[in-house]
Amino acid sequence: xxxxxxxxxxxxxxxxxxxxxxxxxxxxxxxxxxxxxxxxxxxxxxxxxxxxxxxxxxxxxxxxxxxxxxxxxxxxxxxxxxxxxxxxxxxxxxxxxxxxxxxxxxxxxxxxxxxxxxxxxxxxxxxxxxxxxxxxxxxxxxxxxxxxxxxxxxxxxxxxxxxxxxxxxxxxxxxxxxxxxxxxxxxxxxxxxxxxxxxxxxxxxxxxxxxxxxxxxxxxxxxxxxxxxxxxxxxxxxxxxxxxxxxxxxxxxxxxxxxxxxxxxxxxxxxxxxxxxxxxxxxxxxxxxxxxxxxxxxxxxxxxxxxxxxxxxxxxxxxxxxxxxxxxxxxxxxxxxxxxxxxxxxxx
Amino acid sequence: xxxxxxxxxxxxxxxxxxxxxxxxxxxxxxxxxxxxxxxxxxxxxxxxxxxxxxxxxxxxxxxxxxxxxxxxxxxxxxxxxxxxxxxxxxxxxxxxxxxxxxxxxxxxxxxxxxxxxxxxxxxxxxxxx
Ligand SMILES: [Zn+2]
Numbered sequence: 077x078x079x080x081x082x083x084x085x086x087x088x089x090x091x092x093x094x095x096x097x098x099x100x101x102x103x104x105x106x107x108x109x110x111x112x113x114x115x116x117x118x119x120x121x122x123x124x125x126x127x128x129x130x131x132x133x134x135x136x137x138x139x140x141x142x143x144x145x146x147x148x149x150x151x152x153x154x155x156x157x158x159x160x161x162x163x164x165x166x167x168x169x170x171x172x173x174x175x176x177x178x179x180x181x182x183x184x185x186x187x188x189x190x191x192x193x194x195x196x197x198x199x200x201x202x203x204x205x206x207x208x209x210x211x212x213x214x215x216x217x218x219x220x221x222x223x224x225x226x227x228x229x230x231x232x233x234x235x236x237x238x239x240x241x242x243x244x245x246x247x248x249x250x251x252x253x254x255x256x257x258x259x260x261x262x263x264x265x266x267x268x269x270x271x272x273x274x275x276x277x278x279x280x281x282x283x284x285x286x287x288x289x290x291x292x293x294x295x296x297x298x299x300x301x302x303x304x305x306x307x308x309x310x311x312x313x314x315x316x317x318x319x320x321x322x323x324x325x326x327x328x329x330x331x332x333x334x335x336x337x338x339x340x341x342x343x344x345x346x347x348x349x350x351x352x353x354x355x356x357x358x359x360x361x362x363x364x365x366x367x368x369x370x371x372x373x374x375x376x377x378x379x380x381x382x383x384x385x386x387x388x389x390x391x392x393x394x395x396x397x398x399x400x401x402x403x404x405x406x407x408x409x410x411x412x413x414x415x416x417x418x419x420x421x422x423x424x
Numbered sequence: 425x426x427x428x429x430x431x432x433x434x435x436x437x438x439x440x441x442x443x444x445x446x447x448x449x450x451x452x453x454x455x456x457x458x459x460x461x462x463x464x465x466x467x468x469x470x471x472x473x474x475x476x477x478x479x480x481x482x483x484x485x486x487x488x489x490x491x492x493x494x495x496x497x498x499x500x501x502x503x504x505x506x507x508x509x510x511x512x513x514x515x516x517x518x519x520x521x522x523x524x525x526x527x528x529x530x531x532x533x534x535x536x537x538x539x540x541x542x543x544x545x546x547x548x549x550x551x552x553x
Contacts (some may be wrong), residue, residue: 123549127546128531172532174471406518
């Protein structure tokens with residue numbers, strides 16, 4: 077049996093409400109809340125980035141897995157906000173966690189699906205018997221340009237998964253990936269903010285890839301939407317995953333537990349992985365979970381998980397996602413938010 | 425240029441590695457060549473507990489240039505649960521909530537940047553629990 081042996085998430089304490097952003101740009105917050113189903117989002121502290129978020133999420137995953145970090149043979153971090161253009165985030169993380177130096181490290185980038193790429197590769201290496209454990213992380217401190225619609229959604233957080241064969245808590249039964257050249261969203265080298273093609277991001281990008289990956293995954297597994305207790309899709313806003321669920325035949329009840337985007341925002345590479353983390357926090361042995369990510373450019377990775385008896389032994393060993401989402405919040409106004417996100421030009 | 429010093433201190437800054445004296449048991453952080461208590465030179469490497477309490481603190485309102493956008497912030501002397509003492513910034517906290525004796529957890533944060541072109545320097549900070 078191969079799958080997840082430990083998982084853990086981290087969300088910063090800071091939040092900004094849709095009202096604060098809308099007020100700055102003269103927009104109607106009620107229209108945004110209704111249209112995008114977003115209420116507030118996480119904001120990283122000035123001393124937080126993809127690396128610090130990945131380290132804290134991985135510490136929680138290690139607490140649940142209860143393994144010696146030195147047994148981890150690969151570290152893959154998926155993010156579109158790696159702090160260095162050249163120097164993999166994992167080099168710093170492996171020192172912080174005491175993983176040692178006999179390890180394969182890489183940074184992944186694929187807009188919002190870099191985290192599930194890391195998960196797929198980590199799982200595949202364990203399956204190929206190359207190593208006992210592999211660590212996969214999806215984390216981001218994503219940015220939206222001032223006044224852009226992305227400002228309401230782009231948030232910060234991440235989730236780490238340790239893949240292995242011993243004491244598996246969620247077995248990976250099937251995977252499928254679907255990828256094409258779709259120019260819906262991109263960022264050129266040296267540009268600070270990404271560009272997106274407005275309405276082009278919906279039908280030919282998000283829905284096409286999520287639905288095709290999802291359909292193939294159902295075909296491959298010979299399973300039906302009713303066979304699943306939970307489903308989680310990439311969450312660029314509140315509305316898209318609800319529509320994708322319906323298109324594939326899933327109900328809103330099935331996506332409810334992992335649908336954390338209205339209060340978390342879109343944590344990009346950490347979006348569907350963190351939704352999965354919220355599901356694993358409450359899942360019971362035997363539950364089947366359906367997951368499909370999405371990254372602009374564009375592609376989707378799909379997974380089917382079967383939750384095992386071991387899940388109940390690890391759920392309480394680290395903070396749960398809902399606790400991080402609902403407690404200890406510090407609200408920022410737009411000015412503080414702009415300073416935190418370095419949107420204000422300063423003298424060097 | 426702080427890179428060489430920063431790289432040397434990675435085991436302490438990233439994962440709280442300390443030197444425990446093999447003869448008297450004193451935990452030295454940062455590690456030393458000679459135990460200040462018993463003069464022994466034999467140590468084993470241990471990782472400090474990441475929890476502890478505030479022994480004392482101060483609030484920085486006028487900082488060096490590096491931290492000027494983060495003022496006001498608190499810097500504390502923390503005693504970890506295994507008895508080591510270290511200095512750390514306190515992150516994510518309402519300054520009015522900080523008190524001597526309060527429990528803290530050490531977390532991994534970015535401490536400073538070497539200007540716009542240099543290294544990001546990481547290490548530990550304390551947060552109230
Ligand atoms: Zn001694």
